[in-house]
Amino acid sequence: MARHVAAQDPAARHRGRRRVTGLRDGASASLPVVSHVTSGVADQRATFPGGSVLLRKLIVSAGAVLALAFASASPAAAIVGGGDAAPGSAPYQVSIVAQGLFGWSHVCGGFLRDANTVVTAAHCVNGNGASSLQVKYDGVDRTRLAQTRSVSGVLKHPGFNALTMANDVALLKLATAVTENGSTVAFAPLATTAPTAGDAATVTGWGRTQQDDTTLPTSLRTIQVPVTTTTDCEAAYSGLNLNLGGDEGGLLDGLDPVLDTTSMLCAGPADGGQGFCTGDSGDPAVVNGVVVGIVSWSRGCAAAGSPGVYSSVAYFHDWLSQ
Numbered sequence: 001m002a003r004h005v006a007a008q009d010p011a012a013r014h015r016g017r018r019r020v021t022g023l024r025d026g027a028s029a030s031l032p033v034v035s036h037v038t039s040g041v042a043d044q045r046a047t048f049p050g051g052s053v054l055l056r057k058l059i060v061s062a063g064a065v066l067a068l069a070f071a072s073a074s075p076a077a078a079i080v081g082g083g084d085a086a087p088g089s090a091p092y093q094v095s096i097v098a099q100g101l102f103g104w105s106h107v108c109g110g111f112l113r114d115a116n117t118v119v120t121a122a123h124c125v126n127g128n129g130a131s132s133l134q135v136k137y138d139g140v141d142r143t144r145l146a147q148t149r150s151v152s153g154v155l156k157h158p159g160f161n162a163l164t165m166a167n168d169v170a171l172l173k174l175a176t177a178v179t180e181n182g183s184t185v186a187f188a189p190l191a192t193t194a195p196t197a198g199d200a201a202t203v204t205g206w207g208r209t210q211q212d213d214t215t216l217p218t219s220l221r222t223i224q225v226p227v228t229t230t231t232d233c234e235a236a237y238s239g240l241n242l243n244l245g246g247d248e249g250g251l252l253d254g255l256d257p258v259l260d261t262t263s264m265l266c267a268g269p270a271d272g273g274q275g276f277c278t279g280d281s282g283d284p285a286v287v288n289g290v291v292v293g294i295v296s297w298s299r300g301c302a303a304a305g306s307p308g309v310y311s312s313v314a315y316f317h318d319w320l321s322q
Contacts, residue, residue, distance in 0.1 A: 082223030207279025
């Protein structure tokens with residue numbers, strides 16, 4: 001695969017938009033987490049001898065693409081520093097599973113928007129057809145969720161960029177309608193306005209609880225994290241802090257996330273210790289009962305000075321409402 005060189009894009013320099021450059025071999029930096037690697041990158045470069053997908057400079061969640069090859073060998077992104085979610089506390093939460101060589105396995109989270117639609121991250125389904133995905137829900141034990149739905153359609157945002165993580169939102173259309181039951185199954189409303197800095201966002205998911213974990217929790221996890229100011233979000237991923245991606249010339253040369261605080265938001269305490277990790281991609285962040293963010297990417301797992309980056313639901317509201 002040809003080496004990717006970051007383009008000198010003037011638009012990437014305007015306020016609120018920062019280019020994230022490749023992390024070179026030998027550099028010292030926190031490991032980034034991108035919940036689902038892209039189709040082109042995953043299937044051509046994301047495997048070490050022995051099947052390991054814990055890469056030298058980048059942890060990727062084995063999402064739609066890797067799940068097809070390795071099933072549950074490497075999950076999608078998880079909750080760090082949280083606790084078990086009570087039954088019925090997140091009745092909109094779903095587990096998206098993909099079919100692999102060893103059966104069906106969790107690859108990402110998402111949430112029920114209505115009877116026929118699940119919202120998730122675009123990189124979770126990049127390269128996957130509807131027939132290779134299922135949605136499980138109704139419960140907190142990932143291995144014993146009461147309901148399963150086949151997927152009839154996969155809609156990625158037309159502007160999704162698998163290298164920059166721009167427009168990282170997608171919809172799954174379900175083959176059979178979901179019915180709310182008033183307790184453990186409910187639809188989540190979409191935010192129409194962005195949250196305020198300092199708001200407590202509740203994030204739920206079945207991702208890893210530590211960066212070095214090799215298995216997923218079976219119980220749904222939850223954490224509350226503060227929404228970060230735009231200034232702090234930009235500072236976390238600017239200047240020297242842009243060392244977050246690609247491993248130029250290496251296995252993931254070309255992965256180049258770009259922070260755009262118009263369409264993305266950050267959340268997490270400045271000193272780290274609370275947030276998402278490998279396996280929570282597509283999970284909802286909820287403030288005052290409405291979904292404000294969709295887990296997208298971050299540097300490390302709840303690392304200090306590295307808030308989680310979420311797609312802004314308010315920004316994508318109209319597209320997500322289709």
